[in-house]
Amino acid sequence: MALIRKKKKPEPEIPSSSMADISFLLLIFFLVSTVIDVDTGIGLTLPEYVPPDQIQTAPISKDRMAALLINEQGDVLLDGNVIAIPQISKNLKARIESKIELDKNKKLIVSIKTDRKTSYNLYIQALDQVRMAFNEVREEYSKRKFGKRFIDLDQDQAQEVKEKIPVIISIAEPELIKK
């Protein structure tokens, strides 16, 4: 008897060799059309705008203020003393620390004032130093009090640290005469 055997059909197959090419194309499309955006920076809240003729000046004790002046040559004046930019944070740290336990309305205010021709880069460097001083004091305080780093604190603890060491940076009102 002749052996009747069903002819074996070749297995149906989708050719997948071009799959890699297709996905490469897609990959290249996404590579070209996208940007990896870095949204990092120094946050700040501006004061509300008050027309120049309505500005009221409140007296603030000299002890509370740290006035930072940066002129167009890049010289930095902290309360009348010339210092270099990398020294700002060290100078401010001690002053912030001395005010941790004081009342809310006696914390240190850092006022930054620049000239119109001061380079923006210098201003950012100075602002960075000020922020760094505040951050370091916060860090040390939370380590001392809670034994944790500032970012690891829970919400209540972080709030307490923030209340004890508020970041008050004031951008001085631009002077109209210099324009």
Place this chain on the structure above:
Amino acid sequence: MKFEKKRAGVKQQIPTASLPDIIFMLLLFFMVTTTMREVDVFVKFKLPEAKAIEKIENKRLVNYIWIGEDGRIQVNDAIVKVSDIQDIMYKKRQALPNLIVSLRIDKGQSMGIVTDIQQELRKAYCLRINYSAMMKE
């Protein structure tokens, strides 16, 4: 005498069956980590560097103002004048009350223009700003 190069008897082939999977993985990575370019930036700028920087958490709230090295100001997708900023930003703030303005300013710029823009922003009540800066190594 005949010399013949010795060859291994097995087939020499790199298996390429998993190549599409690998590429797809790469593709997915890029799709997840990147955002679409929304506007074309016309101005050329180089951000300053700083150490004490933070990430803007809510990207939806961010609005950019670019100032290039030539002093041109760009908001959204157009070059504007300093005096236009107040109107534009005021409208934006009405649509989105707690917006953050990210200032992407070339590091060679002077403070004069920065102060002018800040004054405009204060008039428009856009008080939350962020000086865009790169991480210093």
